[in-house]
Amino acid sequence: MQHTPRRRFGQNFLVDSQTVTDIVHALHPRREDVMVEIGPGLGALTQPLLQSLEHLHVVEIDRDIVKRLRNEFSAKRLTVHEGDALEFDFSSLGESLRVVGNLPYNISTPLLFHLSRFTDHLRDMHFMLQKEVVARMVAKPSTSDYGRLSVMLQCRFEMEQLFIVPPECFHPPPKVQSAVVRMIPLKKPLIEASQEKLFAEIVSAAFSQRRKILRNTLRDYLTGEDYLKLGIDSNLRAENLSITQYVAITNYFNRVRSG
Numbered sequence: 001m002q003h004t005p006r007r008r009f010g011q012n013f014l015v016d017s018q019t020v021t022d023i024v025h026a027l028h029p030r031r032e033d034v035m036v037e038i039g040p041g042l043g044a045l046t047q048p049l050l051q052s053l054e055h056l057h058v059v060e061i062d063r064d065i066v067k068r069l070r071n072e073f074s075a076k077r078l079t080v081h082e083g084d085a086l087e088f089d090f091s092s093l094g095e096s097l098r099v100v101g102n103l104p105y106n107i108s109t110p111l112l113f114h115l116s117r118f119t120d121h122l123r124d125m126h127f128m129l130q131k132e133v134v135a136r137m138v139a140k141p142s143t144s145d146y147g148r149l150s151v152m153l154q155c156r157f158e159m160e161q162l163f164i165v166p167p168e169c170f171h172p173p174p175k176v177q178s179a180v181v182r183m184i185p186l187k188k189p190l191i192e193a194s195q196e197k198l199f200a201e202i203v204s205a206a207f208s209q210r211r212k213i214l215r216n217t218l219r220d221y222l223t224g225e226d227y228l229k230l231g232i233d234s235n236l237r238a239e240n241l242s243i244t245q246y247v248a249i250t251n252y253f254n255r256v257r258s259g
């Protein structure tokens with residue numbers, strides 16, 4: 001049965017067999033792995049993954065595709081969760097979860113933030129994303145790509161861009177280049193769970209106006225004296241601070257406020 005790609009669901013189907021092989025190779029699946037694929041679509045990755053795995057979970061929003069998958073694969077080997085991955089409770093699938101997906105580009109950033117909430121349940125994640133998004137995820141301080149996404153993900157994950165995938169590997173071809181990224185939760189996240197909310201607030205405030213110096217963007221959090229105590233120059237901009245400096249600011253503010 002033909003399926004017309006739906007733009008509103010970001011459907012760019014992978015059609016290049018070498019890229020499929022490269023992704024499966026990067027994943028190195030073992031029979032007993034607990035794995036979930038987000039947005040299986042027509043099964044470009046689902047099919048080869050099931051050759052190595054005993055069982056696979058998939059989360060798919062498109063009702064027609066869900067029907068197709070349920071017809072095509074045995075329910076014993078493939079559990080199809082119909083719904084929005086942005087609302088899916090990934091902790092319900094168990095511990096040491098492996099996540100994979102050629103993600104719809106329009107939801108990739110909110111999805112990464114949603115998945116960050118389940119870090120304790122994750123073993124690793126491998127995603128195909130727009131190349132520019134991967135560049136922002138792995139960016140180092142004092143570069144133009146370094147921003148809120150870099151800080152919020154790097155405080156929890158070790159990340160590596162694996163390879164670039166050109167538009168012609170998809171149907172229909174997207175307008176942009178794509179890249180595959182590997183994300184592995186840090187053994188010890190840089191920020192304590194109890195401070196996560198404050199950390200996110202401070203990082204957002206700092207990057208809310210990239211061009212402005214910290215003295216202005218973080219004026220609700222730090223005074224001139226605080227910067228001296230922290231050993232941070234208040235004339236710097238958000239993009240100049242390392243993640244450990246954001247952590248230091250968060251812990252300091254928390255201590256001062258609660259003390």
Ligand SMILES: C[S@@+](CC[C@H](N)C(=O)[O-])C[C@H]1O[C@@H](n2cnc3c(N)ncnc32)[C@H](O)[C@@H]1O
Nearest residue numbers: 009012013014039040041044061084085102104
């Ligand atoms: C870029 S396509 C990839 C399809 C397939 N994995 C491939 O590589 O050919 C994205 C897939 O995610 C599905 N999708 C889009 N938004 C979704 C959401 N919010 N939750 C779950 N699946 C979604 C689409 O229907 C589509 O199947």
